[in-house]
Amino acid sequence: MAFQTPVTVQEVLAGIHEKRYLLPAIQREFVWGTDQIRQLVDSLMRGYPIGSFLLWNVEPDTASHYAFYDFLTDFHERDHPYATKATVPSGRSAVAILDGQQRLTSLNIAVYGSHAEKKKYAWWNSPDAFPRKRLYLNLLEDPDHEELSLRYDLRFLTDSEAQPQPGEPAKWFRVGDVLKLENSGPALMKALKDRGVDLNEVDAHQRLYDLYEAIRVTKPINYYLEGSQDPDKVLDIFVRVNSGGTTLSYSDLLLSMATNQWEEYDAREEVRALVQELNTGGSREFSFSKDVVLKTALMVAGVDLRFRVTNFTQDNMKKVEKVWSTTRAALLRAATLLSRFGLSTRSLTAHSVVIPIAYLLASKGLDDSYLDSTASAEDRVRLQKWVNRSLMKRGIWGSGLDTTLSRIRQAIDAHGASGFPVEAVQAEMAAIGKSLEFEATEVDELLELKYGGQRTFPVLAMLYPGLDLSKVFHEDHVFPRSRFTRKRLAEAGVAVPDIDVFVAAVDRLPNLQLLQGQANVEKQAVLPAKWLDKAFVSEEQRATYVEQNDLDVLPEDIKEFMDFYEARKACLRDRLQQRLGVKASTAADTP
Structure with missing residues (x-):
C-alpha cells in the first residue's frame, strides 16, 4: 500500500x-x-x-x-x-x-x-x-x-x-x-x-x-x-x-457479503428494487429499509439472526440466496397485508413487525389467496389483532429484536397448521419479557394518546375492528380542532378557566375516531351533531354509526364538550378492556 x-x-x-x-x-x-x-x-x-x-x-x-x-x-x-x-x-x-x-x-x-x-x-x-x-x-x-x-x-x-x-x-x-x-x-x-x-x-x-x-x-x-x-x-x-x-452496519456488511458471494442474483440491485416496491408499489406507502429486508432474508433462510462476522459465511450467504425469491414474494404480501390493515408510513411505528408476517407466509407456503380468501379471513383477523397489540404495547420491537424474532420463528415452525399461531407466539414472547397482555393502568395510558401519535392508529383500529381499513381512513377529531382556539372558544361561551382544559383535551383519544378519507374532507370544521344530521340518508344508518363509534353522548353545543369527552372516555375504556381482555377494575381492587 x-x-x-x-x-x-x-x-x-x-x-x-x-x-x-x-x-x-x-x-x-x-x-x-x-x-x-x-x-x-x-x-x-x-x-x-x-x-x-x-x-x-x-x-x-x-x-x-x-x-x-x-x-x-x-x-x-x-x-x-x-x-x-x-x-x-x-x-x-x-x-x-x-x-x-x-x-x-x-x-x-x-x-x-x-x-x-x-x-x-x-x-x-x-x-x-x-x-x-x-x-x-x-x-x-x-x-x-x-x-x-x-x-x-x-x-x-x-x-x-x-x-x-x-x-x-x-x-x-x-x-x-x-x-x-x-x-x-x-x-x-x-x-x-x-x-x-x-x-x-x-x-x-x-x-x-x-x-x-x-x-x-x-x-x-x-x-x-x-x-x-x-x-x-x-x-x-x-x-x-x-x-x-x-459505522458499517449489520445490513451494510451483510449486503456487502451477499453482493460478492451470490451467484444467480445481484444482491444489491435486488434489495434496492424490493425496498422501493415495498414502500411505493400498488397503494402501499411505507418507509421500510434494507435492514428489514435483509433481516427477513436471514429469518426465512433459517440462519442465525445475530450480527456476528462469523455468521456471514459463504454457506449462509448461499442459503439466503436460495430462498431469495420466496423471501421477496413473502415480504410483498406481508406489506400488502399491513396496508390492508390500514397501516402506512405514518402509523407503522415498528417496521420489524413485517418480518414475522413474511416468515409465516414463506414458511407455510401461503400465496396470494391468503390475502383475499374467505377461508383465511379468520386467521387474518387474528393476525391483525396481534399486529395492533404489538404496536400498542411499549418495548416490543425495541431491544432484543433478534431474540424476539428467533422465538417467534420457533413458535411458527412448531405449529403444524398453516395459520398464525397467536397463542404460541405470544407465549414465546412472554417468556422473554415481551408479553402482549395489558393491565388496566396501561389502558388508562392509551386513553391519553394524542392525534398523530405513534400508537394512536393501532388503538383506534383495535377499538373499531369492523372498519374496512383497506380503504383510506384518517384519524379525525370528533369535535373539529379548528374550533378550539382560545378566541373561538371564548366566543362560543366557554368559561375562561375552562379554555385551557378544552385545548388540552381536543387532540386526545376520546375526541378521535377513524373516518373514511372523503368523509373526513367533507366534514371539515362542522360540529359533529350537525354533520351527523347531513351525512346519513336514513335514521337507521345514523344510529348504527353513532353506536359503532360511541357517539351516543354527543352534545349539540361545544360548551358541553368536556361532558362528552369524559363520557366517551369511559365508553372507550370499557371497549378497550374488553378488546384486550383486561379485567375491569372495581372498588374491591382499589387499595
Missing part, C-alpha cells in the same frame, strides 16, 4: 466524471445529509484537513469478476437515492474507493450536483415534496449564528430561492460555478461585478477566493493506493477502515 501525491478537489472530481474512480459493490449507500456536506465544504474553505482516503487499484482480470457503481451526482430521496451500476469495459482496470466514499460523494453533489429530500410534513407521493436544491455560498454575509460551527454561510437552496430581490446584488453564488472561473484574479473580480457586488466589499472577494482555493488550488485529497488483487485481503481492509465514522 503506497501513499500517493495529493490532488485537488477539482482533479478528483474530474476523475469521477471521467469514470476513472468507481465504487465497489461492497460499499454502503450514500448516507450523509446536507449538514455534513456543508460542514465538509466549510472545512475545505478554512484549509482544514479532511482525512486521508484509501483507493484500490483493480487490474483488468480482477475487475471483470466484480460489480462497480458510479458516484451519485443528483441525489433524490425518493426517485434517485442510489448510485447506478457502472460498466467497466473488458480489458480495462478500475480504481475503487475503499474509504472516503461519503466525503467524495458529498463533494460531487456540492460541486456538480443537487440534493432533493422530502419536505417536513409533505406527502411522499406529492410532486412538490422533494425540491431540488444546490449548494450556494453567501458572498455578502456570514452565518446568522453559530449553526453547525460554520464560518461560511453555505446553504442548499432551490435556484429560485437563490435569486436576488429586485435591485439587490446576487449574493448567493452556486458552489459549482467556481469551476467556470478562469482564474482567481480578474475573472473572480468580474464575477463579483456581474453580480452587482461592490468591488470594495473585501469580505465578498475573500469568500469567493477561499472557495476557489479550496476547490481548485489546495491539494487536500491525500490517499493510499492498495494494489493487492486478493479479494479476502481487500474485504478485510474495507471492514477495518470502515469501523469508524458512520
Whole structure:
C-alpha cells in the first residue's frame, strides 16, 4: 500500500466524471445529509484537513469478476437515492474507493450536483415534496449564528430561492460555478461585478477566493493506493477502515457479503428494487429499509439472526440466496397485508413487525389467496389483532429484536397448521419479557394518546375492528380542532378557566375516531351533531354509526364538550378492556 501525491478537489472530481474512480459493490449507500456536506465544504474553505482516503487499484482480470457503481451526482430521496451500476469495459482496470466514499460523494453533489429530500410534513407521493436544491455560498454575509460551527454561510437552496430581490446584488453564488472561473484574479473580480457586488466589499472577494482555493488550488485529497488483487485481503481492509465514522452496519456488511458471494442474483440491485416496491408499489406507502429486508432474508433462510462476522459465511450467504425469491414474494404480501390493515408510513411505528408476517407466509407456503380468501379471513383477523397489540404495547420491537424474532420463528415452525399461531407466539414472547397482555393502568395510558401519535392508529383500529381499513381512513377529531382556539372558544361561551382544559383535551383519544378519507374532507370544521344530521340518508344508518363509534353522548353545543369527552372516555375504556381482555377494575381492587 503506497501513499500517493495529493490532488485537488477539482482533479478528483474530474476523475469521477471521467469514470476513472468507481465504487465497489461492497460499499454502503450514500448516507450523509446536507449538514455534513456543508460542514465538509466549510472545512475545505478554512484549509482544514479532511482525512486521508484509501483507493484500490483493480487490474483488468480482477475487475471483470466484480460489480462497480458510479458516484451519485443528483441525489433524490425518493426517485434517485442510489448510485447506478457502472460498466467497466473488458480489458480495462478500475480504481475503487475503499474509504472516503461519503466525503467524495458529498463533494460531487456540492460541486456538480443537487440534493432533493422530502419536505417536513409533505406527502411522499406529492410532486412538490422533494425540491431540488444546490449548494450556494453567501458572498455578502456570514452565518446568522453559530449553526453547525460554520464560518461560511453555505446553504442548499432551490435556484429560485437563490435569486436576488429586485435591485439587490446576487449574493448567493452556486458552489459549482467556481469551476467556470478562469482564474482567481480578474475573472473572480468580474464575477463579483456581474453580480452587482461592490468591488470594495473585501469580505465578498475573500469568500469567493477561499472557495476557489479550496476547490481548485489546495491539494487536500491525500490517499493510499492498495494494489493487492486478493479479494479476502481487500474485504478485510474495507471492514477495518470502515469501523469508524458512520459505522458499517449489520445490513451494510451483510449486503456487502451477499453482493460478492451470490451467484444467480445481484444482491444489491435486488434489495434496492424490493425496498422501493415495498414502500411505493400498488397503494402501499411505507418507509421500510434494507435492514428489514435483509433481516427477513436471514429469518426465512433459517440462519442465525445475530450480527456476528462469523455468521456471514459463504454457506449462509448461499442459503439466503436460495430462498431469495420466496423471501421477496413473502415480504410483498406481508406489506400488502399491513396496508390492508390500514397501516402506512405514518402509523407503522415498528417496521420489524413485517418480518414475522413474511416468515409465516414463506414458511407455510401461503400465496396470494391468503390475502383475499374467505377461508383465511379468520386467521387474518387474528393476525391483525396481534399486529395492533404489538404496536400498542411499549418495548416490543425495541431491544432484543433478534431474540424476539428467533422465538417467534420457533413458535411458527412448531405449529403444524398453516395459520398464525397467536397463542404460541405470544407465549414465546412472554417468556422473554415481551408479553402482549395489558393491565388496566396501561389502558388508562392509551386513553391519553394524542392525534398523530405513534400508537394512536393501532388503538383506534383495535377499538373499531369492523372498519374496512383497506380503504383510506384518517384519524379525525370528533369535535373539529379548528374550533378550539382560545378566541373561538371564548366566543362560543366557554368559561375562561375552562379554555385551557378544552385545548388540552381536543387532540386526545376520546375526541378521535377513524373516518373514511372523503368523509373526513367533507366534514371539515362542522360540529359533529350537525354533520351527523347531513351525512346519513336514513335514521337507521345514523344510529348504527353513532353506536359503532360511541357517539351516543354527543352534545349539540361545544360548551358541553368536556361532558362528552369524559363520557366517551369511559365508553372507550370499557371497549378497550374488553378488546384486550383486561379485567375491569372495581372498588374491591382499589387499595
